[in-house]
Amino acid sequence: MQQLSTAGIAVPEVYVHTNDFFIMQACGLSLNDLLKQQAEVLSVEEKRKYLRAAVEALIDLHQKKQWHGGAQLRNVTWWKGVVYRIDFEENTGNALPLS
Structure with missing residues (x-):
């Protein structure tokens, strides 16, 4: 995650890490959960906004x-x-090398 953060990708900050666990910044609901939980109240345009942002972030990545x-x-x-x-x-790893 440090490599992604250095590249300018939004990932949670890791506060503590050991070989057994890590503690990271809370960073909201997953888009999957958000869209399911808010399905009744979000307009189609609001849903598109979230999905568009996810696609744009993937393109940026x-x-x-x-x-x-x-x-x-x-x-x-x-x-x-x-x-x-x-x-x-x-x-x-070898399936998607970064170089």
């Missing part, structure tokens, strides 16, 4: 030669108008 192996809406959050990427468990 790829333009910066970075990858997110789990780029589903459940791994993208919305916090204070910013799209954050979370859940980097998947090791893309």
Whole structure:
């Protein structure tokens, strides 16, 4: 996540990390949860706004030669108008080299 942060990608700040766990900044609801929980009250245009922001953030990520192996809406959050990427468990390693 440090590499992504250095590249200008919005990821949660990691406060503490050990070999067993880490504690990171809270960064809102996943877009998947937000869209499901607010389905009744969000207009179509508001839903498009969130989805458009997620797509634009993914384009930005790829333009910066970075990858997110789990780029589903459940791994993208919305916090204070910013799209954050979370859940980097998947090791893309040799499948998606950064160079």
